[in-house]
Each structure stands twice: as C-alpha cells, then as structure tokens.
Amino acid sequence: MKSKRILLGITGGIAAYKAAELTRLLVKAGHHVEVVMSEAATRFVTPLTFQALSGHAVYSDVWDARPDNAMAHIEMSRRADVFIIVPATADCLFKLAHGAASDLISTMASARTCPLIVVPAMNRQMWENPPNLRNVAQLKADGVSVWGPAHGVQACGETGPGRMLEPEEIADLLHGFFDEKHLAGRRVLLTAGPTFEPIDTVRGITNISSGKMGYALARACRDAGADVTLVSGPTALPPPMGVRLLPVQSANEMYQAVLHEVGHSQIFIAVAAVADYRVKNRSEHKLKKGEHLPQLELVENPDILATVASLPAAPFCVGFAAESQNLLEFADSKRRRKKVPLLVANLAQQAMGADDNQVVLLDDAGQHPLPLQAKSDVARAIVAHIATLL
Numbered sequence: 001m002k003s004k005r006i007l008l009g010i011t012g013g014i015a016a017y018k019a020a021e022l023t024r025l026l027v028k029a030g031h032h033v034e035v036v037m038s039e040a041a042t043r044f045v046t047p048l049t050f051q052a053l054s055g056h057a058v059y060s061d062v063w064d065a066r067p068d069n070a071m072a073h074i075e076m077s078r079r080a081d082v083f084i085i086v087p088a089t090a091d092c093l094f095k096l097a098h099g100a101a102s103d104l105i106s107t108m109a110s111a112r113t114c115p116l117i118v119v120p121a122m123n124r125q126m127w128e129n130p131p132n133l134r135n136v137a138q139l140k141a142d143g144v145s146v147w148g149p150a151h152g153v154q155a156c157g158e159t160g161p162g163r164m165l166e167p168e169e170i171a172d173l174l175h176g177f178f179d180e181k182h183l184a185g186r187r188v189l190l191t192a193g194p195t196f197e198p199i200d201t202v203r204g205i206t207n208i209s210s211g212k213m214g215y216a217l218a219r220a221c222r223d224a225g226a227d228v229t230l231v232s233g234p235t236a237l238p239p240p241m242g243v244r245l246l247p248v249q250s251a252n253e254m255y256q257a258v259l260h261e262v263g264h265s266q267i268f269i270a271v272a273a274v275a276d277y278r279v280k281n282r283s284e285h286k287l288k289k290g291e292h293l294p295q296l297e298l299v300e301n302p303d304i305l306a307t308v309a310s311l312p313a314a315p316f317c318v319g320f321a322a323e324s325q326n327l328l329e330f331a332d333s334k335r336r337r338k339k340v341p342l343l344v345a346n347l348a349q350q351a352m353g354a355d356d357n358q359v360v361l362l363d364d365a366g367q368h369p370l371p372l373q374a375k376s377d378v379a380r381a382i383v384a385h386i387a388t389l390l
Ligand code: C5P
Pocket: 191, 251, 270, 271, 272, 273, 274, 275, 276, 301, 302, 303, 304, 305, 306, 318, 319, 320, 321, 322, 334
C-alpha cells in the first residue's frame, strides 16, 4: 500500500491508550499520521505520547492558532486521505450523526472531503442504547465506515458488544481500505490451512501448512469488496476481521462445509493443503504401544476442488499447487485434471510457513510469473488477476 496521509482522531474513552499502538503501527507501515484529540481524550493519554509516536504536532483545541492559517479544522482534514476516529465514544457518534461542529474533531469531520471511519468503544449498555444504535445507523446511511465493535470483556468488567477492535485489526483493515474494489458485491468461498485426519484420540495425519497464504487471500478478497467465507483447517492464525470463518478439522468436514456454502458463491479459491487420505479404522481410544505394530487402513479423501469445479453451476474456481519439483509441468497437469480456469503454482519448500512467496499463475492464456513478495501482496495480485478473468 502506498503511503497515505492519515488523520487520526482520538476521543475520550479508556481504549484511547490503544490508539498509541495504532499510531506506531501506521507510522511503521510508512504512513504520514497526524493526530487530533478531544479534550476528554487528553485526560486518558497525553498529547505528548502521540506527538512522539507520530512525529507531528497534536491538536486538541479548535482555538489552537499553530497551523499555518489558523484553520486547523479545514487545513488538516483537507490534506488527509482518510479521517479515522479511534476510539469513537457514544458522544462522538452522536455529534457526528447530527452534524455537530462543537469541538475540533466534530468540526473537522464536518469540514472534511475525505472518507470517515469510526471505531467505536464503549460499555455494552451504552452501545445497545437505542439512541446510540440510531446514531450508528445514521452514520452508516451517511457513508461513514463503522468498524466493530467487537464482543468481549470490557474495561468496566462486563462482557458484551462495545470492545474496540485491536490496533493490529484496525491497521489491517486500514491497509485494505484503499484497495481497488475489484470484487465488489461478489461472494467468495475459500479453503485454507491443513486438515487433520485422526488416527486415535490424540494422534493424526496432517500436512505442513501455516494457513498464511489462504488467510492473506481471504483478506485481499475482503479488501477488494467481496463477501468472504473462509473454511479453515487448524491454524495458529488470528481470524481475519470482516471474514466469516468456519473452522473445521478433517478433509471430510471441509468438504461438507464447502458443499454447504458453495451454492452462494461466485468464486471458490482452494488454498487448503488437504490430506489425501484418512484413517478408516480410527481408534476411539488412545492406541497403546504393544507387541504388534498398529495397522492403519487408509482411504482416499474427496477432492474438494475437483468436486466443486465439476458442479453444474460451478463458481469460478482457483486452485493451488505446491510442488517440490517440476513445478510448472505438475501444476499445469493439475489445472487440466481438476478443470480449473486458474491455478497458482508455488514451490512447497519456499511457500511453507514463510511470510513471502513467489508464484506463477497458470490460465488459458499461459503462464504469468509474479515476483517474490509478501504473501499479502501475492494475494492482492491474485485477486486482481481473478478480476480480469471474470
Ligand atoms: O493436493 P493437491 O496438490 O492436489 O492440491 C491441488 C489443489 O486442490 C489445491 O488448491 C487444494 O486446495 C485442492 N484440493 C482439494 N481437495 C483435496 C486435495 C486438494 O480441494 N482433497
């Protein structure tokens, strides 16, 4: 993502301390971050903290004469690519929903020309207060993006909706906010991660797969405007924000989940490293070491991608091939055998567990090699390629 000018508004809630970490993440990602705070926010965290983290003066007073022409509310919001308010209190949402211009942040929001994002944080009762929900609905109707809140334990000790998204989640969503909406209005179904085929209650057969490529693709589809469902085998990754996650264990569970969901999807991307075989004579109890070696009888798992690709109303199917040798030859024969219009070929030894990946896209037009880059960038390039083929 290119460097953006981000105007970060902070209003007065305890979650304000998390805006410091968000500032750090955004600056680290190369963005120009300018911070404005409500008077209440400065009671929770000092402007100095944000000045040090952003490297720019922090404003909290509409009467502050420091900006060049003493018109901070116009100047700062005009030069921003986006105005994001983190956290946004109930009072802030009320002001924005009613077009107030009664303090620096609401005045800047009224005077802005860039998109506005609010990330609410408040007690669950305050969130569910009907006037607050009306304000949120009004903001959405006005084209404001409302991110979160999450459900969980709150600073007040209660549990419910109103928890602010984590700084990493906000930075992730902001990263994709400016992406081209290649897949707007499309429904995408993906598989990711390994599958786990039990042998007994504590052992199983699995593949090495971190799930990073599949999760990056789910995010890239989300950022391209798609409605995304991710069927994932066991991974250690946090669930991507704004993606419907269906966790599964075995190939059969993945197969069932995919068949259940695929009818609603226009695009199916199979990234999962599905185990080819499962154990037929799975033990209900932990196998004990004894005189005889246990005999495992294996049966073949269904090929999820090939099944979906052969459905009468098949979605646009994308497959992956991780090979350790003869990459393009094996990948091309896999593409033909599974009858998928697009196949992404990568070297298993390079792709597995890594944060970067180098892939070749194979379609009817031929081979399209991509450079070695972060999996998030590989994912974006794949999404852009899919959009050209649809
Ligand atoms: O394992 P294989 O190399 O055949 O995987 C190629 C593609 O097929 C991958 O996209 C993978 O997710 C998919 N696949 C599947 N179900 C299987 C095996 C593979 O969907 N049982």
